[in-house]
Amino acid sequence: MAGGWRHGVGAGLAVLGLLAAGSQLQRWLPSDDDDPGSEPYLRPGVVGEAVDIRTATVTVESVVGSRTVEEYGSEMVSPGVWVVVRYTVVADRENTPVTLAELEDGEGRLWTLSGRNSNSCISGPPGVEAHCAAYFEVPVDALSSLRLHLARESRDTRYDVVADVDLGLSEADGDAFANARTIDLPTPTLGGKASS
Amino acid sequence: MPSREPSSRWAGVRRHPRLTIAALLLVGALALTAVLGGWARTTPEGVTRATPGTEVAATPFRIQLDRAEATYELAGRPAEPGLAYIVVEGVLTLDSLETVGSTTLGELLSVDLPKGYDAFGNPSDVAEPGVTVAEDGSMLLGIGPGLSYDVLVTFIVDEADVPDQLTVTLHEHVRRKSSLDYTLGWHDPAPVARMTFDVAPLPADRPQEEF
Secondary structure (H helix, E strand, C coil): CHHHHHHHHHHHHHHHHHHHHHHHHHHHCCCHHHCHHHCCEEEEEECCCEEECCCEEEEEEEEEEEEEEEECCEEEEEEEEEEEEEEEEEECCCCECCCEEEEECCCCCEECCCCCCEEECCCECECCEEEEEEEEEECHHHHHHCEEEEECCCCCCCCCEEEEEECCCCHHHHHHHHCCCCEECCCCEECCCCCC | CCCCCCCCCCHHHHHCHHHHHHHHHHHHHHHHHHHCCCCCCCCCCCCEECCCCCEEEECCEEEEEEEEEEECEECCEECCCCEEEEEEEEEEEECCCECEEHHHHHCCEEECCCCEECCCCCEECCCCCEEEECCCCCECCEECCCCEEEEEEEEEEEHHHCCCEEEEEEEEEEEEECCCCCCEEEEEEEEEEEEEEEEECCCCCCCCCCC
């Protein structure tokens, strides 16, 4: 059985060698940062303007804010303010949801859909308006430079189009939102008018 | 002439091939680790001892923990029969440019409780922290940049296991690419500070549930 342990040692060393070689090779391969062509294409827009995101058209309909939102009878109070965005999605050729929704401010801060933030959107069929809503809590000092990003796929935006919508808010909106009434969070609907 | 077994330095190797293989693999792994950069402490200064009420930087968070108490009720939610909450009050802030999710937040702190229960009342070998927003009682499953919350960090334990003192260990993270999918994220939680609290005891009576 002398060959048995030699075989085991050889196999172990071969595995370790391959792991080392693979690890080294990985360092040499280009990363996403080295491939600017894969960066998502930001298509700018403003509130009320339809933005073509290649597989659908999205339109931000309204932006409201408050310190408190209510969902299913439970209130959530933000140490900053809640920003509630209603938007419409019209799919182009096949049912298309919008699963990427995030806010970015002028300082490069990014609020994604973790935590208490949420995006509710139905995957609508082509030509039918899906009325969606996203809400985020942000510090008041971010309001004046907030932009909303909307895209089809949240897990991978490479080579895709991302709507980059200026929410048009100002510092004055911070005071207004801080003193606004509780917002009853809207539910997504399909076709017809958006829920109130 | 007396017969004599040929002595060989490899005799021991032949007698214990598996042990030899394991030893060689270990040596190989250590050599590989050295080649790839070796081991380094993620917290070179070691774990510091902090006092309650002081703010601690535990990348990507800053957290100040003030006091601890045992209670039967949290934000209007009574503990299951036989169980109790241990609640640590504090202030949690994020020092990052991007929202951080529940996994990193859950790894922020650990306690010296022998066992506990998860949020659904299932037994767990470790006491898992839950973070509740003090102002409204909602669960905080992540935190965005520029926001700071008054929080209740909670652990669910057996009523009989409520300790007199609680030691909380805070962990910091490192931002790097995942070895699996190469996405940037917070990894490698490592203890950065410890603080010990006297735990205010449970009230004498468990509140009655209203039906």
